[in-house]
Amino acid sequence: MESLAGHLLVATPALKDPNFDRTVVLLVAHEPGGALGVVLNRPTEVPVSDVLGSWGGLAKQPRVLFEGGPVQPESAICLARTKTGVTRVPGFHRVSGQVGTVDLSSDPEQLTDHIDGLRVFAGYSGWSPGQLEEELDSGSWFVFDALPGDAFMTRPDDLWPMVLRRQGGMTAAVALFPADPTLN
Numbered sequence: 097m098e099s100l101a102g103h104l105l106v107a108t109p110a111l112k113d114p115n116f117d118r119t120v121v122l123l124v125a126h127e128p129g130g131a132l133g134v135v136l137n138r139p140t141e142v143p144v145s146d147v148l149g150s151w152g153g154l155a156k157q158p159r160v161l162f163e164g165g166p167v168q169p170e171s172a173i174c175l176a177r178t179k180t181g182v183t184r185v186p187g188f189h190r191v192s193g194q195v196g197t198v199d200l201s202s203d204p205e206q207l208t209d210h211i212d213g214l215r216v217f218a219g220y221s222g223w224s225p226g227q228l229e230e231e232l233d234s235g236s237w238f239v240f241d242a243l244p245g246d247a248f249m250t251r252p253d254d255l256w257p258m259v260l261r262r263q264g265g266m267t268a269a270v271a272l273f274p275a276d277p278t279l280n
Contacts, residue, residue, distance in 0.1 A: 097229055100126045102192025104242045105133060105228075106259050109273045111236040115166045118256045118275070121221050121237075122247055124173070124191050131228045134164035134173055134217040136247050137255040144216050148172070151204050156213035156248045164217025174198040175247050176207070176214040185210040194244050213248050238267065 105121040121133040142161045145152025151174070152159055164173055176198045178185055186206050187199035198207065198214060207214075223231070231237055240259060249255055257271035 100131070100228075100239060102195070102242060104136075104240045104246065104259060106238040106240060106256065108235055108238055109270065110234075111231075116221070120246070120255045120259055121165070122175070122191070122195075122242055124175075124197060124220075126228070128225060130225050131223040133221045134175065135162065135221060136215075136249075137252040138163035139252050140218070148200065148216060151200065151214070151216065154204055154207060154211065154214050156215060157250050158252075162215055162217045162252070164219045165221030167220050167222040169219035171219060172200055173217045173220055174200050174214055175217070176211040177244060177248055178210060179212045182210050192242065195242070195247060215247055238263075238270075 100123050103123050105123060107116045107119045111117070116135070119138065120136045122136055123131055123133040125132045139158055140161045140163060143152060144155040144159050144161055147161060154176075163169070174197060175191075175195060176185075176188060178188065178194045178196070180194070187202035188196050188210070190196040194212075198211070200216075232239065238260075240263060246255065246259070260271035261268045
């Protein structure tokens with residue numbers, strides 16, 4: 097399968113894992129050895145500055161940590177978006193277009209002129225070899241192209257229905273699927 101790094105995984109109503117109910121995951125890596133991504137629409141109430149000090153000033157609103165997924169919740173992954181026209185950024189590893197990961201051991205002051213905001217994720221979503229492909233085949237996920245602003249929305253709770261609606265057609269109708277269909 098072609099690498100899906102830089103694409104969005106959008107949970108379908110068929111996905112029953114509560115860790116991923118109505119989530120949008122940006123795949124950061126997808127290789128024969130497995131896949132890794134971060135959940136874009138699970139903000140916490142913990143300010144980035146409370147955990148990572150001066151990194152908080154570079155964070156986009158809301159300036160809080162996000163739950164990146166159930167794997168290693170004590171670890172952190174940082175996504176950033178480069179400013180238009182910037183091609184090289186210290187400690188930046190491009191995922192797709194202007195979006196990439198940033199090494200949190202670097203000095204945040206060196207990034208101020210290069211990036212247009214960042215997000216920090218506690219933990220990540222991971223798949224072993226072939227696991228993601230099995231979940232895709234079973235209808236657990238939609239795969240869509242990511243837009244540069246998806247990972248940095250001011251209202252991340254709106255991301256799941258927004259991504260579905262912009263697909264149009266029957267896929268857009270999934271955005272209206274009730275959270276609990278038994279109450280319908």
